[in-house]
Amino acid sequence: MKITMKRRAAAWVVALAMLTGLTACGVSESTSELAGSASQSAAQTVDKDPFGKYEEPITLTAVRYLQDGIEFNEGESLENNVWSREYAETLGINLEYAWTTPQSEYAQKLNVSSASDDLPDLMWVDAAQLKRMVEDDQLADLTQVYADYAAPYTNEVLHQDGGSAMESATIGGKLYGLPHIQSGYGSTDVLWIRSDWLEALRLETPETMRDVLEIARAFATQDPDGNGKNDTYGLGVNKGLIAENNLPYAVLDGFFNSYHAYPSIWITDEDGKLAYGGIQPEMKDALADLQKLYAEGVIDPEFGVKDAVKVSENVNAGKVGMFYGYFWNCSSGWLQDGKMNDPSIDWIAVPILSIDDEPAKAMVPFATTYYTVVSKDCANPEAAVKMYNLVLEKMFGETAQPEVYNSTPENLAVFNYAYSYGEPPMKNLDAQQAVVAALESGDASGLSAEQKNYYDNCVAYEESGDLALWGNYMMYGPDGGLGVINEYVSSGNVVTDNYFGAPTDGMAEKNATLQKLQLETFTKIITGSADVDEFDTYVENWKSLGGQQITDEVNEWLAQR
Template sequence: MKNRKQGIALLLSVILILTLAACSGGNGNNEGAAPEANAPANETPKPDVPAEPLGKYDPPIEVTAVRGITEGTKYNEGESLENNVWSKAYENDLGVKVKYLWTTPTAQYDQKLNIAIASGDLPDITPVSASQLKGLVEDDALEDLTSLYDQYGSGLTKDIMSQDGGNAIKSATFDGKLYGLPNMTSGLGQTHVLWVRTDWLKKLGLPEPKTMDDVIKTAEAFVKNDPDGNGKADTYGLGINKDIFGFYAGMQGFFNGFHSYPNTWVKDASGKLVYGSVQPETRAALLKLQEMYKNGLLDKEFGTKDATKVSESANAGKLGLFYGFFWNAGWLQDGKNVDPAMEWRAIPIVSADDQPAKAQVPFAISTYYVVKKGAKNPEAAVKLLNFDFEKLWGKTAQPDVYSSSNNIALFEYALLYGEAPRKNLDAHLNVVKALDSKDPSALNTEEKGYYDNILAYRAGDNKMWGNNLMYGPEGALAVIEGYSEKSQLVDDAYYGAPTQGMTDNNATLQKLQLEVFTQIIMGGSIDGFDKFATQWNDLGGSTITGEVNDWQASH
C-alpha cells in the first residue's frame, strides 16, 4: 500500500508540474473570460458549469469512464454502449459526452480495475467496490465531492440518497468528506416474507400461520395430508436451498423468528457490535430446523438444490411454504400459468415466542461512483446521477424510453444508476390508493403499469397474478410496509467498507458456517454450533469484531 501511495503521489506531482508549465496564466476560469495572451492559442476556456442540477454544459464537455458489461446485455439494432438512448441524452440534454476508456465483462471487472488502480490509470468516473473506495481514499486519489454534492445534487437525488437513514452517504464519507456516490438500492426489498400456498390451507382446513408452532404444524400437514390430492407422499413442507440463506427459500426469515440475525452485525445489550451468526439465538433456530429435517418437513436432498431447483418444486405443485423476497411472486407465475387453481400469499414472518419477530435488513450498497482527483469537471458525476434519477424515477420519468422496452434492459446503459430504497413500497401505496379511488392520474409511468396489470388480473388475466401478489392491496409489499410501520426491522449495524480482517478471513468463515449449519440441520450434534462459534473467533472473527467496534466508536 505504501509503494502504491508513493507511486500515485509521484504521478500526481509530474502531472502538476506539466499542468503548471502548460497553463500559466489562469485561463479556463468560470466567468468565461478569454484566454490570457500567454496561454496556448489552441486551448479553449473551460465551459461554465450550469448551476441547475440538470443544466446543460455549453460548450459540451467530455468525461472518461470504465465499466463492466453484464453478460447477455442486448442492444437495439445499430446501437451499442457508446450509441444508445442514454449516451444520446447525456450529450443532447446535459452537454456531456461519455468516452469509455475500456469495458470488460462484469466477472472480470474487479481484476482489470485493480490493475488500473495500481498503475494510477483511472478515468474521470469509475464504479468501485467498498474496499476499492477505501483504498483509493487512503491513496489520496479521489476528488472530495462534499461541496459538489451539496451544490449540484438535485432534490430528488438527495431524497433518494437519504431514504436509508443516511447510511449510504455515511459509508462513502471519510473524515467528514464524501468521496463516492453510492449506487443506491433497497435493503427493505431484501427483507423476508413468508410465502404460503393458501389453496392448500383451504383444502386442509388450516388457518394462516401466526406463530412458529403454526408454521411447523402447517409444514407437517403439507407433507402428510396429501394437499395436492394425488394419493402420493410427494410434497414438501418448508422450502430451503443449499446455501441456507438467500433471496428464495433462504432461512433469514425463519432465523429472525428466533430473534437471530445471521450474516449481519447487531448491537448487544451493552451496545457493542456482535455477529448474528454466532449468537445463542442462532443455535436455537438450527436446533428447530434439525428437528424439522428429522421429521421429514424439509427436503432430504436440500443440500444439492439451489434457489432455482426449489422454485421448480414450488411451480410443480410440490412445495407449500418458503421464506423469500417480495418479488418471488414473479418466480411463482409459471406455476400459476400451468395450474390456475394454485394460490399463494405473502404473510409476515412469525415469532417462536411472545415477542414480535423483526425482519433483518441488509446493508445493500456494494458499488460507488468515484471521481479521480484532478478531473476537469468533477461535478459532472453529480449532474449525471441527477439525470439518471430523473429519467428513471422523477416527475418526468420515461421508463419505456430509459428503463426497458421490447425486453431490452435499457437502464443497463446508464453510466450511473440507483433506486430509491422505498421505490417499490411507495409504488405499492400509490397503486393501492389509485385502485381504491379508481383514479390513476397521479401515478407515474411505472406505477400506472402495475395498476393496469392488477386491473387486468381482476378482469381474469391470470398472467398478471404475480403483479397483484406484489403490488396489490394484500401483496408482499404490504407486508414489508407493515414491518416498517410497526418498527419490526433490524438494520445491519455495520455499513463501512470491508475491514482488513474481513478481506483476509470472510471467505474461510463463510465456508465454515455453511458446512457446520448444513451438518447440524441434517442431524449433526448441536454441540457443533458451539465449536463453530469458537472457531469463528479463532479464525479471524475476533479480529473483525474488534475492527467493526473500532469503526462504530469513530462514527
C-alpha cells in the first residue's frame, strides 16, 4: 500500500505542475520523424482480439513524464523493462520514446509539440489538453476501436465509477481518450486520532463533531503526553487547508464535511443545478469554529507556513493529537515512521462525524486527471486499447502477478513503467473487506494475489507485532482507514463531485485567481485577522472574479449531457 500512497502523491504533484505551466526543456528530436514507422505503414488486418499479437511487430512512438524517484534495475531503462518486454512478447508492440521529461516540465513541452503539430502516436494529456487537441483535430476517435478491442475486464474497470471517467473522455459523443482511472473514494478523509492520548485523559472515542471539538481542546490544554509542558496541539492543519492545495495530510476537507460543506467540488443544489461547494453558507459555520480553535491554541499558530511534510514531522514528534487525511496517511513516510520511532504511540481511524442531527457525508472528488490519447495519424490506434487491457489484466485481473508487474519483492515500483495505467476504483475497498473476512474465517483461498499479500502482512502483524507491518494493518485490518471509507460507501454517506468535464473557458482563465482568493480568505478568517463575516464578501468577490461565469458554464455542460 506504500505504492498506492506514492501513486496518489505523484498524481497530486503532476496535477499541480499542470497548473503552474513551468518552462519545458527543448525537444530532442522530431516526433513526426519518429512516428513514421507506425504512421506511414498500413494498419495490419488482425482479428479483433483484445490481447491479439500482431503478426509483424509494430512500433509506436510515445511521450510521457518520468515520475519523481523512478528507478530501474541495472541495465534496464524505460525502453527495456518488464513492461516493454511484455508489450513486445505478448502483443508485438514496441514502444519508442520520442522524448520524456520530469513531471514538472511535461505539460508545457507537450503544449509546444501540440502547437507545432509535432506529435507521436501515444500521449498522456490532462482534461484541458484533451479538449484543445480534439478541437484542433489532432486526435484519433477511439469509439469504434474501444468497442472492438476493449477486454471485458477493462470495460468493467473503466465503468466502475459509474461511467464518469469514460464520459469525461468523450467529447461530442466520441471517445478520444483512455482514462487513467483512479479511486475517488481513496481521496476521502478519515479522522486520525491518538488513541493513547484518549486513554491518558480518560476520554471516549468521539461520536459527534462536538465530541471531536472538545477532544481537540483537551489534547491542547490537558498535557496528554504527561511531560508537564504546554507543547501539544489538538488539530493538525497544513498551510494548503484542503487537499487540492497540498498533499492530503492534515487537511480540513473532512472538518468542513462535518458541517455539510464541500470546499472544492461541484454539488447539486435544491434546484437541481450545479453549485460550487466552497461558497455555500455551511462553510461559514465551519470557519467560525476553526477560528475559535485557533484562538484557543488548539491549532498551531504557525500552520500558515507549514506544508504537509512539516506537519507530519510535528505529528511524528508527538506534538499533534488528531488530523484529517487519507487512509494511507498511516503508511511509511507518514504515521508509520512515528510508530517505528516510538511504539507507545497509537492511532485510530475515525469516520467524519456530524455537527448536527443530519449524517455527515464524505466528499468524493473526481479522481481521473490523465488520459492516454492517440494521434489521428497513428496507423494502429487499437494498440493503445490492447496495451491498457494488458496492464489491467496483469496487475489486477484473474491472471495478475503483482509481484512481477506492480511492485517487486525488492519494493521496486515497476508499475511506473507501464504506459497506460489505471486501477479499479473499488480495488482497495474490496481488498479491505476481503482481507477482514479472511482474517475472521481463517480462509484466504479466495483472495487475489494482491489481497493475499495484504492478508499475510495483517496476520504477521497480529502474530508478531512487527511494527514494520503496522501501517498495512491500519489500512487493511478490521479497524483500518479503508474500513472507515467502506462505512461511508455502504451507508451512502458520500457526496461526489458532479462536474467531471474538461475545464471550461472560465476555469482555464480564472481558477488560479479563485483558488488563491479562497485560500487567503479562509486563512485570514481562521487566524482571526478577518472577521467571520468576511466570508460573505468572499462569496461576492468569487462570483464577480469569474466564479459566476464558471457556474454558468458548468450548468450549460449539465444541460447538454
